[in-house]
């Protein structure tokens with residue numbers, strides 16, 4: 001994967017961190033500089049550029065997902081290992097969620113690990129993902145954070161979930177080789193979509209074929225794998241194409257070897273409608289309405305039709321695999337016939 005950075009900006013606080021040293025070593029030839037006043041720098045230049053910022057996260061590293069009223073509990077939390085993403089999907093909710101577009105990696109690993117240990121003390125946490133504030137694996141071959149934190153999960157009932165649109169898994173396969181105990185707690189989830197949607201709406205990511213090959217390779221290496229169809233963008237939705245996607249997954253990894261599927265139809269939290277509108281018009285085709293939380297959502301009967309179609313396709317090839325809906329309330333689950 002091509003290195004997307006022209007320089008590294010190091011907050012003075014992060015200067016002596018082991019992770020900072022590792023990143024510099026893995027980006028030879030990329031100039032770096034120290035910065036005393038990072039908040040000022042970000043405030044003055046908030047837009048995404050080709051620099052990578054290394055600093056400390058001062059709050060809690062492990063967070064609960066904001067819950068949509070009426071949704072069944074998902075048993076999931078997320079870890080803030082970084083902010084923003086080298087990929088540029090037109091629909092990315094981070095555009096409206098974060099105050100700036102700079103790519104930041106947090107290097108205070110000791111505190112991150114201690115927060116993860118605390119979260120793992122709770123028996124009801126099924127998964128903790130690193131993929132909420134950026135693609136989990138896009139920079140992972142440089143940061144190595146997945147392999148740093150994975151051993152903490154050993155012996156717990158919780159999975160560390162990396163979510164990705166990349167094929168950047170070689171370092172994980174290599175790093176877990178001959179350490180089979182480690183793989184029990186690792187899940188890599190690929191977000192997939194029809195090729196036309198990937199080409200038009202997801203930039204810098206791996207192609208559908210590359211992701212399929214990566215799923216097959218990870219699965220063959222003994223890594224738990226899962227698939228998200230999220231967001232399903234109505235403009236690109238064709239029942240047959242999703243059926244074909246599910247068939248391709250079954251052909252790549254074999255029936256039964258995907259741990260779970262998750263489906264979510266395109267929705268726009270407050271602010272995203274305006275931001276995404278600057279980069280893509282295809283996202284808005286369809287009838288959208290504002291829900292009680294202020295999110296713009298596709299007309300409910302249309303969502304239910306899409307969920308039912310995809311669920312049937314999944315059931316044809318993966319009769320036992322768990323299927324979840326992303327951020328939909330219990331009534332929508334009931335209407336689709338998908339068990340919670």
Ligand code: SF4
Pocket residue numbers: 084085086087088089091092093094132133134135165
């Ligand atoms: S991969 Fe995820 S985090 Fe990165 S730009 Fe796309 S939607 Fe946003």
